[in-house]
Structure formats: C-alpha cells, structure tokens
Amino acid sequence: MAITAIKGCNDILPEESGRWQYIEQAARRIFERNGFSEIRVPIMEKTELFCRSIGDTSDIVEKEMYTFTDKGDNSVTLRPEGTAGVMRAYIEHKMHAQDPLAKLYYLGPMFRYERPQKGRYRQFHQIGAEVTGVTDPLVDAQVLNMLCAFFHEIGLDEPTLQINSLGCPDCRPTYRAALMEFLQGRLDRLCDDCKRRFTVNPLRTLDCKSAGCAEATKGAPAMLEHLCTACDDHFSSVKRYLDLTGSRYSINPRMVRGLDYYTRTTFELVTGLLGAQSAVAAGGRYDGLISQLGGPSIPGIGFAMGVERVALLLGERDFSRRPDLFIATMGAGQRDKAFCLLTELQNRGNRVEMDYEGKSLKSQMRRADKLRARFSVVIGENELATGRASFKRMEDGVQNEAALEADDIVTLLA
Numbered sequence: 001m002a003i004t005a006i007k008g009c010n011d012i013l014p015e016e017s018g019r020w021q022y023i024e025q026a027a028r029r030i031f032e033r034n035g036f037s038e039i040r041v042p043i044m045e046k047t048e049l050f051c052r053s054i055g056d057t058s059d060i061v062e063k064e065m066y067t068f069t070d071k072g073d074n075s076v077t078l079r080p081e082g083t084a085g086v087m088r089a090y091i092e093h094k095m096h097a098q099d100p101l102a103k104l105y106y107l108g109p110m111f112r113y114e115r116p117q118k119g120r121y122r123q124f125h126q127i128g129a130e131v132t133g134v135t136d137p138l139v140d141a142q143v144l145n146m147l148c149a150f151f152h153e154i155g156l157d158e159p160t161l162q163i164n165s166l167g168c169p170d171c172r173p174t175y176r177a178a179l180m181e182f183l184q185g186r187l188d189r190l191c192d193d194c195k196r197r198f199t200v201n202p203l204r205t206l207d208c209k210s211a212g213c214a215e216a217t218k219g220a221p222a223m224l225e226h227l228c229t230a231c232d233d234h235f236s237s238v239k240r241y242l243d244l245t246g247s248r249y250s251i252n253p254r255m256v257r258g259l260d261y262y263t264r265t266t267f268e269l270v271t272g273l274l275g276a277q278s279a280v281a282a283g284g285r286y287d288g289l290i291s292q293l294g295g296p297s298i299p300g301i302g303f304a305m306g307v308e309r310v311a312l313l314l315g316e317r318d319f320s321r322r323p324d325l326f327i328a329t330m331g332a333g334q335r336d337k338a339f340c341l342l343t344e345l346q347n348r349g350n351r352v353e354m355d356y357e358g359k360s361l362k363s364q365m366r367r368a369d370k371l372r373a374r375f376s377v378v379i380g381e382n383e384l385a386t387g388r389a390s391f392k393r394m395e396d397g398v399q400n401e402a403a404l405e406a407d408d409i410v411t412l413l414a
C-alpha cells in the first residue's frame with residue numbers, strides 16, 4: 001500500500017500554488033509598503049514558550065499542540081502560532097536595544113491538533129505581522145488598515161472587520177468578577193468545557209461555539225462597559241483613527257479571542273462564506289507579552305491570517321501560469337534551433353515550452369493547447385532555411401510572421 005500524507009496535512013499541488021503565491025506576494029507588497037520587514041523563525045520551539053505566552057488554559061495549549069520529547073529529552077513543540085516565536089527572537093537578539101519599535105512579518109506553516117474540516121487543518125499556514133514598542137492607538141489603526149488593504153489588494157470585499165477591547169490588568173479583574181457573578185446563576189446551562197473555564201478563564205465562555213453557552217451568556221456584561229479611563233480613551237482613539245481614514249468596521253463586544261496574552265484592542269476579520277470557520281484573520285494588542293517572556297516591558301500588537309481560508313475565499317479564479325510560447329518542430333533537424341531559441345527567450349524572461357521526446361506535430365500542438373500557450377510556432381526545414389516563421393496567437397488563430405531571432409520574438413510576445 002502506498003503511503004499517504006498525515007491526516008489534516010495538505011499538499012499544495014501545482015494548480016493551486018499560483019493562488020498561494022498570489023496571496024503571499026500581495027501580503028509582502030502591502031506589508032513592505034507599511035514599513036514591515038520579514039522575520040523567519042524556527043518551526044519548532046521549546047514547549048515552555050507556548051505555555052508561557054499563549055496560556056495554559058487556552059484551547060491551543062490544553063489540547064491542540066504537537067508536543068514531543070526529542071532524543072535529547074527536551075520537550076519541543078511544533079509552533080501553533082507565530083507571535084510567540086517572533087517575540088522570543090525579538091528578545092533573544094535584543095532587537096529592542098537599538099529601537100524598541102520593530103515592524104515584522106512572517107509567513108509559514110503552523111500546527112494544531114484539531115478535527116480537520118473545510119478551512120481547518122492540522123498543518124495550516126499563517127501570514128502575520130507584529131509591531132512592537134508603540135502604545136499609540138494610531139498604530140492599532142494602521143495595523144487594521146494594513147490588514148484591510150491586503151484584502152482589498154486581492155480583490156475581496158469579504159471579510160469584514162470587527163473590533164473590541166479586552167482592557168488591561170487594571171480593569172479586567174473587575175470585569176472578570178462581574179462576568180463571574182453573572183455566570184454563577186447559569187452554570188448548569190454551560191457545556192462541560194465552559195464549566196471548567198468558569199474558574200480558570202471565564203471570558204472564554206463568551207467565545208464558546210456551543211449553542212447552549214451562547215444562549216446562557218446572552219446579556220452577559222461586556223468588557224467595553226468596564227474599561228478603565230485609559231483603556232476607554234485608547235479604544236475611542238482607535239475608532240477615531242479608523243473613522244478618520246474612512247475604514248469600515250463594527251464593534252463586537254463579545255469577541256474575546258482564544259489566546260491569553262491579548263490586552264486592549266482585539267479584532268477579527270470575519271466572513272459568512274466559510275461556515276463555522278468564520279475567522280479569516282485575527283489579532284490584537286499584547287502589551288504584557290514581551291515582559292511575560294522575560295523581555296523588557298514593551299508593548300506590541302499584531303495579527304495572523306489563515307492562508308487556507310483566504311485561498312478558499314478567492315473562489316474559482318484561475319491562478320495557473322501560461323507559457324508565452326510553445327515551440328514545435330517538424331522533425332529532429334530543427335530541435336537544435338528550437339532549443340537555442342527556448343534558452344535565449346527564457347533568459348530574457350519569457351515562459352517557453354517545447355517538445356522533449358520527438359513527438360508528432362499533432363501531439364505537440366495538443367500539448368501547446370493543453371498548456372494554454374499564448375503563442376505557438378512550428379519550425380520546419382523551410383523556416384530553418386529562411387530564418388522566418390509564422391507565430392500563431394492561440395486565442396484567435398491570428399498568424400504573425402517574424403524572424404527566428406530572440407529580439408524579434410520578444411517584441412512579438414510582449
């Protein structure tokens with residue numbers, strides 16, 4: 001029996017990879033325009049990094065991590081998200097010593113042990129961005145605008161932006177107490193997970209996907225009503241900056257996010273087009289994370305988007321690349337010329353194909369059609385002798401004569 005891929009881990013086949021490159025290139029373009037630079041960090045980290053940052057009571061740490069002991073008896077984990085590793089690197093390389101302000105982005109695979117379904121996999125990919133060293137709400141708005149600009153760049157109106165504030169260590173305890181008081185009388189209506197969350201992390205009950213919990217927490221107090229003055233001002237300024245730049249958003253007071261490190265601004269880009277997998281991108285401010293990981297007290301904000309979900313949203317569009325030219329030959333005598341032209345045209349930036357196996361002209365033309373070449377040319381004895389050939393534009397069959405010289409052909413293909 002042939003060996004198959006691990007459940008929930010996908011191959012991205014050639015017909016799909018064009019779509020992925022399109023997404024990645026658009027992200028790089030938009031992020032770099034905003035002054036972000038790429039950072040590449042390992043896919044494996046010490047397990048402790050994720051326990052300390054994401055939080056022991058989060059779904060990720062409780063049940064989704066790929067953790068194992070390596071041959072040196074160290075506990076290592078395949079990264080379930082990107083922020084922890086990026087902040088570990090930021091601290092480890094003392095990037096803050098020169099300038100606390102860093103604007104970083106990353107892309108690559110993440111790993112979570114989840115039940116695979118449409119838009120939810122065990123190896124999936126994120127593109128994320130982080131800004132450190134700024135508390136000013138202007139930067140929150142810039143990060144949100146950048147994320148929305150990315151979706152605009154790839155031509156999507158969906159998803160839409162929802163924002164909330166989760167307060168800070170000053171105001172969240174008061175809110176937590178108010179929420180616990182509210183939940184106390186409704187405990188029997190919560191799912192087993194949420195009964196447990198009630199004591200360790202009651203905010204997470206607002207995020208529970210079970211219908212019973214959604215019903216039981218209806219009318220629960222919202223963090224937004226309990227923000228301290230500083231957090232309230234901060235949130236108002238974020239909204240003001242978004243309004244100032246004409247950005248569209250809605251406020252979702254129930255959004256709590258699954259990672260424990262968030263403070264103040266949190267946000268999601270949501271869509272109704274992917275069923276239960278409604279979040280396409282998500283993030284927030286994490287003013288306590290860097291110090292929690294042993295670094296100085298420096299604030300941060302960031303997001304990550306799920307590339308598989310973005311790819312699904314792009315729908316049926318065709319991203320495969322077509323050859324500019326297919327060079328066919330009548331016989332073996334023209335193959336040298338064809339190969340020289342192919343090499344020269346490729347070196348000048350064109351995508352060119354030819355036959356490798358001495359196939360019949362008919363079968364070469366079938367291949368040109370199958371590859372959806374923009375132009376084709378047939379080189380026979382006559383063409384070789386005169387140094388001129390007829391180039392056929394495949395979409396309408398129009399023939400253009402040109403010299404069998406790279407200069408002329410490049411002009412014709414342009």
Ligand code: ATP
Nearest residue numbers: 114119120121124258279280281282304305306309
């Ligand atoms: P969800 O509520 O769907 O589980 P999440 O809150 O766990 O999402 P984050 O940790 O915020 O997600 O990750 C950011 C983005 O990464 C998500 O919005 C989503 O697009 C994507 N993502 C998260 N988990 C997966 C997964 N298992 N498969 C595919 N994409 C994922």
Ligand code: MG
Nearest residue numbers: 059060114258
């Ligand atoms: Mg999740």
